[in-house]
Amino acid sequence: MPLYPDRIIVIGAGPVGLCLSLALAQADLKVCVVEALGDDNFLEQVPRAGTNHPATLEMYERIGLYDKLEPRGIIAPEFHYWDRHEGKRIAAFDHIHLKNDTRFPYVLQCERIKIVEEALKMAKAHPNIDLRLNSEFVSFEQDADGVKAHVVNAGGERETIEGRYIVSGEGARSIIRKDLGIGFEGFTYDDRTLNIEVAYDFRRHGYAHRNYISDPNEWSNLFHWKGPPDRWRVHFPTDPKAEETELMRPEALQARMQGFLPIGKPFDIVGSNLYVVHQRVADKFRSGRAILAGDSAHVNSPIGAMGMNSGVHDAINLADKLIAIARGEADDSILDRYDRQRRHVAIAHTQAQTIRNKRLLAEQDLVVRQKNHDELRRTAEDPERARKFLLRTALFESLREAEAIL
Numbered sequence: 464m465p466l467y468p469d470r471i472i473v474i475g476a477g478p479v480g481l482c483l484s485l486a487l488a489q490a491d492l493k494v495c496v497v498e499a500l501g502d503d504n505f506l507e508q509v510p511r512a513g514t515n516h517p518a519t520l521e522m523y524e525r526i527g528l529y530d531k532l533e534p535r536g537i538i539a540p541e542f543h544y545w546d547r548h549e550g551k552r553i554a555a556f557d558h559i560h561l562k563n564d565t566r567f568p569y570v571l572q573c574e575r576i577k578i579v580e581e582a583l584k585m586a587k588a589h590p591n592i593d594l595r596l597n598s599e600f601v602s603f604e605q606d607a608d609g610v611k612a613h614v615v616n617a618g619g620e621r622e623t624i625e626g627r628y629i630v631s632g633e634g635a636r637s638i639i640r641k642d643l644g645i646g647f648e649g650f651t652y653d654d655r656t657l658n659i660e661v662a663y664d665f666r667r668h669g670y671a672h673r674n675y676i677s678d679p680n681e682w683s684n685l686f687h688w689k690g691p692p693d694r695w696r697v698h699f700p701t702d703p704k705a706e707e708t709e710l711m712r713p714e715a716l717q718a719r720m721q722g723f724l725p726i727g728k729p730f731d732i733v734g735s736n737l738y739v740v741h742q743r744v745a746d747k748f749r750s751g752r753a754i755l756a757g758d759s760a761h762v763n764s765p766i767g768a769m770g771m772n773s774g775v776h777d778a779i780n781l782a783d784k785l786i787a788i789a790r791g792e793a794d795d796s797i798l799d800r801y802d803r804q805r806r807h808v809a810i811a812h813t814q815a816q817t818i819r820n821k822r823l824l825a826e827q828d829l830v831v832r833q834k835n836h837d838e839l840r841r842t843a844e845d846p847e848r849a850r851k852f853l854l855r856t857a858l859f860e861s862l863r864e865a866e867a868i869l
């Protein structure tokens with residue numbers, strides 16, 4: 464009978480793969496992490512997630528990551544909704560309403576790249592983690608007792624790594640999901656999102672570190688990131704028919720920024736990129752000994768900052784189940800509960816909420832817009848309603864709902 468080594472193979476050293484690996488290793492499980500990038504290019508990844516919700520901060524604290532991230536980020540207790548059409552702030556939500564619910568009544572604005580940089584350092588230092596950088600995962604097989612991952616290692620050779628379970632933290636293009644034939648149903652928005660980064664302090668105009676700006680013609684998001692130098696990221700919708708080269712011309716980027724806020728001088732544009740936005744959830748998150756987590760299991764619009772956050776929640780939920788199996792406290796049917804809990808969150812919370820968020824910002828009907836804005840204002844002004852609202856946006860409600868699923 465082939466005996467597989469007692470270890471978990473994690474594909475991908477993104478935020479999800481690393482948080483999972485750290486949680487497993489700290490509970491004395493052996494982990495092998497396979498990551499295509501190497502020390503020479505790991506920090507060259509394009510800007511992506513960065514808003515970390517209170518529920519996620521609690522999980523970072525559990526694995527010892529929070530203290531490393533806080534000095535590199537911005538503590539942001541408030542976020543705003545603005546009406547660009549009228550040039551007015553609609554509502555300010557303050558996480559202080561969650562002071563009795565969490566030790567972290569704020570979000571931490573700390574970019575994905577800083578999170579993986581710090582988590583990777585911790586993974587390198589952990590004796591239970593065998594970290595394989597510069598190693599490309601290509602395929603896998605499984606039987607009743609274990610899994611075999613086939614990789615092209617840092618030396619360019621094909622190698623087979625064996626373990627008890629394999630977790631896809633590979634991101635949206637997951638080979639494991641495709642090899643298993645698991646559907647990834649949903650849709651892709653026609654309009655790509657344009658991200659422009661500028662060195663300019665928007666607080667002098669009354670903005671918070673994090674702002675959602677509604678406009679029937681050109682909704683946007685405005686976020687502050689810690690430097691040096693400090694940067695502010697502005698997201699805009701784009702015309703689906705426009706050419707990428709046209710959208711990304713320096714004059715076109717400058718015109719967008721001046722249209723957003725004329726400041727009487729050119730903005731110092733320090734970065735820009737264009738990305739496609741999908742709303743998709745995998746048909747199942749588990750097949751035998753192979754499990755999907757994070758973007759390999761679900762992708763969504765970044766409006767509301769829920770992709771990476773809910774991926775980290777997958778990681779911690781899954782870690783607890785793999786730990787229980789390793790300790791003989793549960794059998795492996797507990798992984799079906801992971802599937803039920805986290806698919807529910809992906810569909811009923813992450814996807815539903817991000818679709819609603821985009822609709823709210825882009826609403827064309829003036830009567831509906833007014834109604835939505837009045838509702839937001841009333842919610843923000845009433846402490847009990849604001850707390851309820853924040854329990855949902857800070858992702859506590861999704862965790863409580865998942866806990867109730869058997």
Ligand SMILES: Cc1cc2nc3c(=O)[nH]c(=O)nc-3n(C[C@H](O)[C@H](O)[C@H](O)COP(=O)(O)OP(=O)(O)OC[C@H]3O[C@@H](n4cnc5c(N)ncnc54)[C@H](O)[C@@H]3O)c2cc1C
Nearest residue numbers: 475477478479499512513514600634757758768770771772
């Ligand atoms: C513009 C933008 C803004 C966003 N903002 C937010 C936000 O504010 N908050 C939020 O919660 N989410 C946000 N998101 C979403 C967030 O970035 C993702 O949900 C998150 O990065 C997913 O993490 P992951 O670890 O699952 O996958 P990834 O971050 O994609 O990491 C996957 C890792 O796997 C590696 N890999 C892939 N294939 C292989 C292979 N074959 N072999 C070996 N290694 C492999 C990759 O190199 C990578 O390191 C945003 C996304 C975008 C595009």
